[in-house]
Amino acid sequence: MAIKNKKLNLKDKYQYLTRDMAWEPTYQKKEDIYPDEQFEGIKITDWSQWEDPFRLTMDAYWKYQAEKEKKLYAIFDAFAQNNGHQNITDARYVNALKLFLSGVSPLEYAAFQGYARVGRQFSGAGARVACQLQAIDELRHSQTQQHAMSHYNKHFNGLHDAAHQHDRIWFLSVPKSFFDDARSAGPFEFLTAISFSFEYVLTNLLFVPFMSGAAYNGDMATVTFGFSAQSDEARHMTLGLEVIKFILEQHEDNVPIIQRWIDKWFWRGFRLLSLVGMMMDYMLPNKVMSWAEAWEVYYEQNGGALFKDLERYGIRPPKYQDVANAAKNHVSHQAWGTFYQYSQATNFHTWMPEEEEMTWLSEKYPETFDKYYRARFEHWDKEQKEGRRFYNNTLPQLCQVCQIPVIFTEKDDPSVFSHRQIKHEGERYHFCSDGCCDIFKNEPEKYIQAWLPVHQIYQGNCGGADVATVVEKYYHINLGVDNMEYHGSPDHQRWLDIKGLKPLQSNSEKKTAA
Amino acid sequence: MTIEIKTTSVEPIRNTYSAIARRFGDKPATRYQEASFDIEAKTNFHYRPLWDPKRTLNDPSRTAMQMDDWYAVTDPRQFFYGAYVGNRAKMQEAAESNFGFCDKRNLLTRLPEETQHQLLRLLVPLRHVELGANMNNSKIAGDAIATTVAQMHMFAATDRLGIGQYLSRIALLLDGSTGKALDESKTFWMDDELWQPMRKLVEDMLVIDDWFELTLVQNVLLDGLMYPLIYDRMDAWLGEQGAEDVSLLTEFQRDWFKESLRWTNAMTKTVVGESEGNREQLQIWVTQWEPRAYEALKPIAQATTGLDALDEIRAELSVRLKKVGLESTGVQA
Amino acid sequence: MSQKVFIAFQDNDNARYLVEAVMQDNPEAEVQHQPAMIRIEAEKRLVINRATMEETLGREWDVQEMLIDVISIGGNVDEDDDHFILQWN
Ligand SMILES: [Fe+2]
Ligand SMILES: [Fe+2]
Ligand SMILES: [Zn+2]
Numbered sequence: 001m002a003i004k005n006k007k008l009n010l011k012d013k014y015q016y017l018t019r020d021m022a023w024e025p026t027y028q029k030k031e032d033i034y035p036d037e038q039f040e041g042i043k044i045t046d047w048s049q050w051e052d053p054f055r056l057t058m059d060a061y062w063k064y065q066a067e068k069e070k071k072l073y074a075i076f077d078a079f080a081q082n083n084g085h086q087n088i089t090d091a092r093y094v095n096a097l098k099l100f101l102s103g104v105s106p107l108e109y110a111a112f113q114g115y116a117r118v119g120r121q122f123s124g125a126g127a128r129v130a131c132q133l134q135a136i137d138e139l140r141h142s143q144t145q146q147h148a149m150s151h152y153n154k155h156f157n158g159l160h161d162a163a164h165q166h167d168r169i170w171f172l173s174v175p176k177s178f179f180d181d182a183r184s185a186g187p188f189e190f191l192t193a194i195s196f197s198f199e200y201v202l203t204n205l206l207f208v209p210f211m212s213g214a215a216y217n218g219d220m221a222t223v224t225f226g227f228s229a230q231s232d233e234a235r236h237m238t239l240g241l242e243v244i245k246f247i248l249e250q251h252e253d254n255v256p257i258i259q260r261w262i263d264k265w266f267w268r269g270f271r272l273l274s275l276v277g278m279m280m281d282y283m284l285p286n287k288v289m290s291w292a293e294a295w296e297v298y299y300e301q302n303g304g305a306l307f308k309d310l311e312r313y314g315i316r317p318p319k320y321q322d323v324a325n326a327a328k329n330h331v332s333h334q335a336w337g338t339f340y341q342y343s344q345a346t347n348f349h350t351w352m353p354e355e356e357e358m359t360w361l362s363e364k365y366p367e368t369f370d371k372y373y374r375a376r377f378e379h380w381d382k383e384q385k386e387g388r389r390f391y392n393n394t395l396p397q398l399c400q401v402c403q404i405p406v407i408f409t410e411k412d413d414p415s416v417f418s419h420r421q422i423k424h425e426g427e428r429y430h431f432c433s434d435g436c437c438d439i440f441k442n443e444p445e446k447y448i449q450a451w452l453p454v455h456q457i458y459q460g461n462c463g464g465a466d467v468a469t470v471v472e473k474y475y476h477i478n479l480g481v482d483n484m485e486y487h488g489s490p491d492h493q494r495w496l497d498i499k500g501l502k503p504l505q506s507n508s509e510k511k512t513a514a
Numbered sequence: 515m516t517i518e519i520k521t522t523s524v525e526p527i528r529n530t531y532s533a534i535a536r537r538f539g540d541k542p543a544t545r546y547q548e549a550s551f552d553i554e555a556k557t558n559f560h561y562r563p564l565w566d567p568k569r570t571l572n573d574p575s576r577t578a579m580q581m582d583d584w585y586a587v588t589d590p591r592q593f594f595y596g597a598y599v600g601n602r603a604k605m606q607e608a609a610e611s612n613f614g615f616c617d618k619r620n621l622l623t624r625l626p627e628e629t630q631h632q633l634l635r636l637l638v639p640l641r642h643v644e645l646g647a648n649m650n651n652s653k654i655a656g657d658a659i660a661t662t663v664a665q666m667h668m669f670a671a672t673d674r675l676g677i678g679q680y681l682s683r684i685a686l687l688l689d690g691s692t693g694k695a696l697d698e699s700k701t702f703w704m705d706d707e708l709w710q711p712m713r714k715l716v717e718d719m720l721v722i723d724d725w726f727e728l729t730l731v732q733n734v735l736l737d738g739l740m741y742p743l744i745y746d747r748m749d750a751w752l753g754e755q756g757a758e759d760v761s762l763l764t765e766f767q768r769d770w771f772k773e774s775l776r777w778t779n780a781m782t783k784t785v786v787g788e789s790e791g792n793r794e795q796l797q798i799w800v801t802q803w804e805p806r807a808y809e810a811l812k813p814i815a816q817a818t819t820g821l822d823a824l825d826e827i828r829a830e831l832s833v834r835l836k837k838v839g840l841e842s843t844g845v846q847a
Numbered sequence: 848m849s850q851k852v853f854i855a856f857q858d859n860d861n862a863r864y865l866v867e868a869v870m871q872d873n874p875e876a877e878v879q880h881q882p883a884m885i886r887i888e889a890e891k892r893l894v895i896n897r898a899t900m901e902e903t904l905g906r907e908w909d910v911q912e913m914l915i916d917v918i919s920i921g922g923n924v925d926e927d928d929d930h931f932i933l934q935w936n
Contacts, residue, residue: 007691010928016686016693017679021645023704027717036565054926056911058676059606064915066603069596083524109553109661113572116668117656120649129675132652136668140595143549146531147596150548154526161532163553173560180560183571204919208855208884211918215882223883227857230918238924245923288882302921305850309923309935451558476532498524 014055022125034123040186043251047124050246053238072228079221080151089217090285091495092486098158098348099279100210101149103175106166108142110179118187130239137232148225156491158347158482165347169475170453173403178272189261191243197265200240203233204298205273209280216286248313255314266318267435271402277332290364295328320435326411329365333373338407341392345467347477349486352381372414389485395454400429401436401447408432549594550661551585576657577726578795579785584660587784590776598669605766612762613683621759622687629757630688636818638685638699639709644678646716650732657725666777677767684763708817712810727799733778736807738831741771743811747823783838797840804842852922852933853888861916868899884918892934
């Protein structure tokens with residue numbers, strides 16, 4: 001065959017190797033093959049306008065990913081063989097990993113499921129293929145995380161039953177409901193929620209703190225899997241931005257729908273990230289940067305540049321962004337204060353910051369920490385040292401949407417809890433904020449279904465009426481072993497043993513160990 | 515200060531995760547086990563999907579097959595993500611060197627015009643069948659409710675995309691990477707009589723809702739006839755036409771199919787073995803779809819290997835199905 | 848308001864060459880060393896050229912190789928055979 005045309009460039013060649021394999025069906029109706037593409041009201045007039053966010057054919061994918069995996073597993077092996085867990089700064093750090101494995105890893109798996117599904121749903125083959133590659137990447141993340149944590153699980157408590165706990169523990173319904181919300185939405189909302197709002201806008205605030213935290217605290221296994229996973233993330237982020245631009249360019253009627261979704265998913269993401277905020281400020285023995293600093297760099301600066309770029313489509317920054325920006329100086333303290341009180345029902349330990357950590361918090365939060373939080377934390381610390389560790393035994397009121405207890409305060413008055421309520425079909429519903437309340441009002445039929453852990457305990461659906469039974473039998477938490485106060489816990493004892501130290505009366509052994 | 519490490523503090527306090535220990539006992543677990551069992555959400559879902567309000571997320575009723583525990587279906591290859599990409603990286607390296615070899619020596623463009631045309635008409639259109647298989651397996655990965663099952667289908671989905679890409683590259687070798695040959699080949703898929711029963715079958719499969727029915731039809735029945743017909747018999751037939759070099763370019767598919775038999779056989783066996791109810795329903799699907807797969811391949815066999823070859827393959831599939839307690843009709847084996 | 852694009856790499860040997868090439872092509876960019884990662888940011892636009900990378904490395908280099916070491920990006924991506932560009936409009 002004679003060579004007639006011009007050689008294809010990379011972009012056209014990639015199209016031939018992906019979307020050109022698709023065809024216009026004639027034996028079945030398009031609506032029957034792609035039944036979910038219409039109901040959200042998003043109008044796509046021409047899928048051929050889709051810009052492939054990356055051009056990775058399967059052969060290159062297998063090659064590069066195998067290379068990454070080979071490096072990663074070599075480090076996991078070395079880490080386990082050398083008992084790398086002994087090199088971390090302090091065993092308190094492991095509690096960040098417990099939060100990660102039970103709160104984040106199951107989301108990776110949910111992302112795999114969600115992308116596998118939408119990777120079938122779009123009638124545009126370019127979009128399908130991009131989603132499928134993300135699906136298998138997310139499967140990768142969920143699995144490498146099991147493997148990275150495997151060694152820690154053998155040496156510390158609280159990491160042993162993460163997926164079971166993700167389905168049940170009260171605060172884990174915060175991340176779980178977030179992803180359930182996205183997965184139960186239509187395919188376009190799913191992508192706006194996860195690819196755009198989560199992966200593009202907020203993921204830096206999840207991964208960079210965790211991974212830098214790991215790097216600062218001697219955790220080689222986590223740094224390695226985290227950064228290796230993040231190398232996939234660059235592709236996911238590109239997809240997130242392409243998706244949004246594509247939908248917005250397709251039809252002007254899409255703009256208000258996308259704006260509503262951006263508002264919703266920004267707010268849900270912001271609430272979810274309060275767990276990361278407390279991790280950064282309170283759970284890392286060696287601090288990387290404060291939550292407020294991370295928020296400034298990764299949301300205020302990067303997000304600002306992004307939303308300026310999207311202005312030309314008629315998209316404005318998310319509603320209640322101002323509330324979120326103001327809250328950066330409060331959320332981590334409020335969240336940690338809550339988890340400290342309810343530590344009998346978490347799968348990790350809590351503790352009060354040591355004096356030098358309090359000093360760091362005062363420096364990083366000059367306007368808020370000393371004024372609103374220090375006194376209470378010092379009081380709790382004193383109580384604990386005198387043998388009266390404080391636990392709160394009343395079950396908290398959860399927000400109907402984000403499912404975080406109603407613990408956050410008003411933007412203009414940090415001494416007043418932010419609490420909204422409305423009546424819907426004769427029932428009263430409670431919210432942590434206007435942001436969550438708005439989300440409910442847009443889709444009440446969805447949010448009245450929420451599996452609210454506290455209600456479920458009251459209704460007797462969690463194996464018992466008293467906290468101890470629920471925690472041990474239903475949550476599979478070994479009470480006092482996996483959780484509660486860190487000082488004096490088996491993990492703490494074991495750490496002192498590893499470091500050749502005797503338990504001391506005060507909390508200052510970290511300094512002598514260094 | 516001197517740090518003395520006591521041996522007791524080095525000993526593990528447990529050997530694996532609790533969920534793994536509940537299944538296999540508290541002993542050191544394999545990477546396959548820790549990555550594949552009980553990591554998928556099972557209960558307490560918050561909202562019913564807008565796209566399927568009668569069911570929950572991860573609802574077992576998205577197939578008529580009933581399993582006490584879907585994790586009973588496991589992968590004999592023990593592929594988790596890392597093992598999977600490692601394996602495929604090796605396979606693609608071999609494929610790459612074969613494609614490079616053919617390209618450098620112009621092995622395809624040296625073929626007679628008529629043979630080149632046959633490749634575009636008879637082999638390359640299968641890339642569209644592969645895309646259908648890709649979509650189907652992605653759907654199954656999203657619907658299946660145990661990681662052991664879901665991941666095998668996700669791997670199959672990306673495999674099929676890759677195979678579609680290898681088939682497409684045969685055309686790119688023929689036309690010097692202009693895309694012209696792919697355009698031509700696609701017209702056969704759309705309009706040539708020979709492909710219409712297959713295209714109809716593929717489009718009909720795209721509207722199958724039950725994910726286990728879909729895996730049976732795609733990965734067991736259609737592939738069970740199509741892969742041996744195309745990549746063994748038609749491959750030999752192409753050799754007789756002087757196109758034996760094409761074999762180099764489809765080696766991936768031959769190796770792939772041989773490997774895929776391991777998990778598809780194991781999966782079918784486990785699900786049939788679970789209950790008489792499962793077996794009966796599967797038998798209904800086999801009876802319904804196996805003849806469709808046969809009919810879809812018939813024109814291709816007639817144009818190439820002859821129908822006998824397809825009948826022999828049909829008999830082989832029937833033997834394969836019989837081993838797991840299912841019967842396919844229409845064969846004198 | 849300033850609109851920064853950025854790219855972050857794992858702090859490893861590959862990153863040295865990437866950083867060197869990026870700084871050659873974008874002299875006004877700023878390099879920040881953070882725990883286990885290197886972040887480069889620039890106003891509005893940052894370009895990574897294949898030609899510069901090939902010169903720096905002394906071998907052929909595929910733009911996609913970079914994906915192994917990238918941790919995060921900010922900005923619209925424009926990628927082809929010869930370059931990887933991040934920019935805000
Ligand atoms: Fe991920
Ligand atoms: Fe991701
Ligand atoms: Zn809320």
